[in-house]
Amino acid sequence: MENSKLSFEDFDYDKTKEKLPEGYEPIEYLEISSPKVNKLIAVASFNSFDAVGERINELSAKYPSCDYQIMPNQIESKIINFKIIVPESCKNDLRPGESILNEATPLVKVDSFEPCLYRFLNEEKYQEDFFEKGELLLSTFKRCKTKEVGERQDKYENQNKIVIADGKQRLETVVGYDFETLVLCTSITQKGIKKDSSLYKYGFKIKKPKEFFDILTRALVTKGISIAKVLKGPCIYNNKKITIDATGTGLIKDLLDKSQKGFLDFNPTMQYILSNAQNEIMMNKPTDFAYENEYRFIWLLTLPIKKEYVSDDVTVNDDGSIVIRVPELVQFCERL
Numbered sequence: 001m002e003n004s005k006l007s008f009e010d011f012d013y014d015k016t017k018e019k020l021p022e023g024y025e026p027i028e029y030l031e032i033s034s035p036k037v038n039k040l041i042a043v044a045s046f047n048s049f050d051a052v053g054e055r056i057n058e059l060s061a062k063y064p065s066c067d068y069q070i071m072p073n074q075i076e077s078k079i080i081n082f083k084i085i086v087p088e089s090c091k092n093d094l095r096p097g098e099s100i101l102n103e104a105t106p107l108v109k110v111d112s113f114e115p116c117l118y119r120f121l122n123e124e125k126y127q128e129d130f131f132e133k134g135e136l137l138l139s140t141f142k143r144c145k146t147k148e149v150g151e152r153q154d155k156y157e158n159q160n161k162i163v164i165a166d167g168k169q170r171l172e173t174v175v176g177y178d179f180e181t182l183v184l185c186t187s188i189t190q191k192g193i194k195k196d197s198s199l200y201k202y203g204f205k206i207k208k209p210k211e212f213f214d215i216l217t218r219a220l221v222t223k224g225i226s227i228a229k230v231l232k233g234p235c236i237y238n239n240k241k242i243t244i245d246a247t248g249t250g251l252i253k254d255l256l257d258k259s260q261k262g263f264l265d266f267n268p269t270m271q272y273i274l275s276n277a278q279n280e281i282m283m284n285k286p287t288d289f290a291y292e293n294e295y296r297f298i299w300l301l302t303l304p305i306k307k308e309y310v311s312d313d314v315t316v317n318d319d320g321s322i323v324i325r326v327p328e329l330v331q332f333c334e335r336l
Contacts, residue, residue: 039088042071042101046082056084063089114210117186117295118336120203127202127335134327136216138182138299140320141282159240160281162273166246171255175273175281180301182220182322188234188293190336208332213297219326220299224310229300235283237290244276 046052049070056068069085083101091100121127129135159176186206206212209232217230246252251272258265274281282298307316313325 040085042083042085043090043094043098044073044081044083044101046084049082052082052084056086059086059090059093062093063087065089115188117188117206117209118190118203119184119186119206120200120336122201124202127204130204130333131330131335133325134329135323135325136184136329138184138322138324140181141176141183143319143321144183144185160277160284161241162277162281163241163243164246164252164269164273165243166249166252169252171252171269173269173273175270180304181282182225182299182301184216184297186295186297188295203336204333205336206333209295212329212332215328215332216297216324216326217299219324219328222311223314223324225299225305225314225322226302227299228302231279231282231298231300232296233279233283235285235289235292235294235296236280237285237287239287240284242277242280242284244273246272 046055052070056070060068063086065087068087071083071085073081073083094100126135126137159174162173162175164171164173213230213232217227221227249272251269255264255266255269283296285292285294305316305320305322310316310322315323317323
């Protein structure tokens, strides 16, 4: 499609006005254009990295592009020569001995998007403590069950009904993960939160979650807290039921056989559950809480936190939660 312009003469405003947002007025023409995709080709061969670099500099000066790539040809981890990926526009300017191998597929950069996050607080003091001192409470699942109040309290926090399925056999149990974890609960959005509730009146927006999480994790380690694994992501809301496929493992049969002999060993079953559903167990919540759009940061610890082993800017509470001071975090946040 060639570039074209759409003027007011071509725009039937009266017919479309009812479809536009209230107060919207188009003030200039629309410009429509199709993106031009450059074809790429692979060119061989060059005997040294310096030769490749010089050739790319020559071609890019004449045919500017961000598509140039150097690709080494290897045999048993030994580089034998190089080829380059260049725009198709270069093909008529190749030297003798430079041959076109094939049309090339451009490398695709895979990236991830992390939305801004919102940390809600029920007292202005906690908000000011964060912005003045970088002071932050990291909770535990046990604390969330017992010390949260009102609509934020989930009495069954981190407890899930687990269904293990092996053919026609089913085993149901309840599993939680209450020990040796630190948790920071945030929300993906401000919308949907109960704004009339004092529990969500204060807080801060985390504008750069990745940097926030990386610096906080590094601070935990350097301040004496032993971390085995870190986990972050959005919660799922499916009423606390998780089904695990154990087809062919004989897990249920083995458990029943041992129980009939008077020896009930649930450890293999528990290990299977945690190896297959540990992350989901910690991210699963009842649908009643779906309005929170919760996003969690979780640190699984190798050892319980001891007051005598952590630095002075970490306060260890009796319920296992901590208050940590990391002023560097403030630069990534703003008040709500």
